[in-house]
Amino acid sequence: xxxxxxxxxxxxxxxxxxxxxxxxxxxxxxxxxxxxxxxxxxxxxxxxxxxxxxxxxxxxxxxxxxxxxxxxxxxxxxxxxxxxxxxxxxxxxxxxxxxxxxxxxxxxxxxxxxxxxxxxxxxxxxxxxxxxxxxxxxxxxxxxxxxxxxxxxxxxxxxxxxxxxxxxxxxxxxxxxxxxxxxxxxxxxxxxxxxxxxxxxxxxxxxxxxxxxxxxxxxxxxxxxxxxxxxxxxxxxxxxxxxxxxxxxxxxxxxxxxxxxxxxxxxxxxxxxxxxxxxxxxxxxxxxxxxxxxxxxxxxxxxxxxxxxxxxxxxxxxxxxxxxxxxxxxxxxxxxxxxxxxxxxxxxxxxxxxxxxxxxxxxxxxxxxxxxxxxxxxxxxxxxxxxxxxxxxxxxxxxxxxxxxxxxxxxxxxxxxxxxxxxxxxxxxxxxxxxxxxxxx
Amino acid sequence: xxxxxxxxxxxxxxxxxxxxxxxxxxxxxxxxxxxxxxxxxxxxxxxxxxxxxxxxxxxxxxxxxxxxxxxxxxxxxxxxxxxxxxxx
Numbered sequence: 297x298x299x300x301x302x303x304x305x306x307x308x309x310x311x312x313x314x315x316x317x318x319x320x321x322x323x324x325x326x327x328x329x330x331x332x333x334x335x336x337x338x339x340x341x342x343x344x345x346x347x348x349x350x351x352x353x354x355x356x357x358x359x360x361x362x363x364x365x366x367x368x369x370x371x372x373x374x375x376x377x378x379x380x381x382x383x384x385x386x387x388x389x390x391x392x393x394x395x396x397x398x399x400x401x402x403x404x405x406x407x408x409x410x411x412x413x414x415x416x417x418x419x420x421x422x423x424x425x426x427x428x429x430x431x432x433x434x435x436x437x438x439x440x441x442x443x444x445x446x447x448x449x450x451x452x453x454x455x456x457x458x459x460x461x462x463x464x465x466x467x468x469x470x471x472x473x474x475x476x477x478x479x480x481x482x483x484x485x486x487x488x489x490x491x492x493x494x495x496x497x498x499x500x501x502x503x504x505x506x507x508x509x510x511x512x513x514x515x516x517x518x519x520x521x522x523x524x525x526x527x528x529x530x531x532x533x534x535x536x537x538x539x540x541x542x543x544x545x546x547x548x549x550x551x552x553x554x555x556x557x558x559x560x561x562x563x564x565x566x567x568x569x570x571x572x573x574x575x576x577x578x579x580x581x582x583x584x585x586x587x588x589x590x591x592x593x594x595x596x597x598x599x600x601x602x603x604x605x606x607x608x609x610x611x612x613x614x615x616x617x618x619x620x621x622x623x624x625x626x627x628x629x630x631x632x633x634x635x636x637x638x639x640x641x642x643x644x645x646x647x648x649x650x651x652x653x654x655x656x657x658x659x660x661x662x663x664x665x666x667x668x669x670x671x672x673x674x675x676x677x678x679x680x681x682x683x684x685x686x687x688x689x690x691x692x693x694x695x696x697x698x699x700x701x702x703x704x705x706x707x708x709x710x711x712x713x714x715x716x717x718x719x720x721x722x723x724x725x726x727x728x729x730x731x732x733x734x735x736x737x
Numbered sequence: 738x739x740x741x742x743x744x745x746x747x748x749x750x751x752x753x754x755x756x757x758x759x760x761x762x763x764x765x766x767x768x769x770x771x772x773x774x775x776x777x778x779x780x781x782x783x784x785x786x787x788x789x790x791x792x793x794x795x796x797x798x799x800x801x802x803x804x805x806x807x808x809x810x811x812x813x814x815x816x817x818x819x820x821x822x823x824x825x
Contacts, residue, residue: 338790338809339789339790339809340761340809340811345789351757351758351759351760376809399802416787416789416791417787417791419786419787426777426781426783427782428772428773428774428782428783428784429772429784430786431785431786431787431788432786432787432788434787434788434789435785435786435787435788435789436788437788438787438788438789438808439761439763439764439767439785439788439808440764442760442761442763442764442788442808443756443757443759443760443761443764443765443768444760444763444764444767444768445757445764445767445768655781658777658783658786658792658794659778659793660778661777661778661779661781685778685793686793686796686804687791687792687793690791690792691786691787691791691792713793713804
């Protein structure tokens, strides 16, 4: 790109960020309503995390049907594209999105935006969690689907929530030697949640199929990981039920504790975010004009709710009348999600796993003992650099929220690391119609 | 999707390695026995954590471009990868 030249932007009516269930549904619905739609996603293929294609087995059937529907709809897909900023440089102009694909800048002009940025895993720091071989639960699944060979590997899964079952099942099917699957929630909570699903026998049947796939490993409840150490090329993982500790020698320790909504772009745009969730109305509108949000960023609710919200957001953004989702179905899914979040609420013991020497911010290697919980997140940043590395606090910010009840600090563009040409393109794009009073330096 | 047994050949820290076609660099490196992807600011070994582009722990140099997330890039025949600590 010639320095100073203005990059030709992609033009569209609606830009959808994220191609998981919510984004696919939003893009398909908006395109079917006749709008010009661009859907941008960071991944190598659409589907998000839940429908990430397996390089050996392809995508699940539900994912394929939505992908075909999107293909048929004429929406334009930009894969491997990270959106690092969204703003409206002039009140009458378009929303300007700046992104990056393989190091090259991408600029999109859109009338409306649907944020479908999904969720990430919550990592709770414990001694040894920075060791190579300690990965997330969904993280392990992502690596496995991306070609990781786990044949004969000794694997421990210690985390929380319904995700443990499919991950354990795929590990076992891929030939891993699963030593134990540990759910931190109490047995009564897990059984209570399972019982509440009696009206959805298909979910129960699916859970039973997963369990059958790793039948040789034990599934324990009320048990969590306390610490990990490196021992002779392996990881020694200590699991505890509060009374007794047990040590497992493994190659891979999968340890994460549920999901955290990705709200960075929403916050960068100034959308109202409460309790870590983007606030939306019945048509998935955020507090910012022309910005919609669907799926996990509005609260962890699973793929079915994400599809419903995505379709609603896509129709609403396209200006379709009667865009609201069927109320009863939505209410049922929301109720189910809140039962799930309640059943798998994290036990207080997890707040005390890290000691003063445990690294909390992995980018800047800030240890828990260096941080005073009486500080504000801003003070902690200034004094210790916590949250100032490449992940921009995505890992430690959520951890400190869990440990100290800290709320997010403000976030500015670019919301993730970007190359100089992207920053330049962003600077140029944001001055599309310069204000007459450009007094700021 | 690719053939189950198809492989591509990549160069990892100067060593030729076969990797499953279609796999990510992160999966390929672990498969090649690489346990340390980078060195943290205080000198600790680090390797992939999130597997989905969030944590930046799997940063390596790919085809001469530093700080690429290994979990977000697919292997390609002839690709060269260098882990940060391997550079020194």
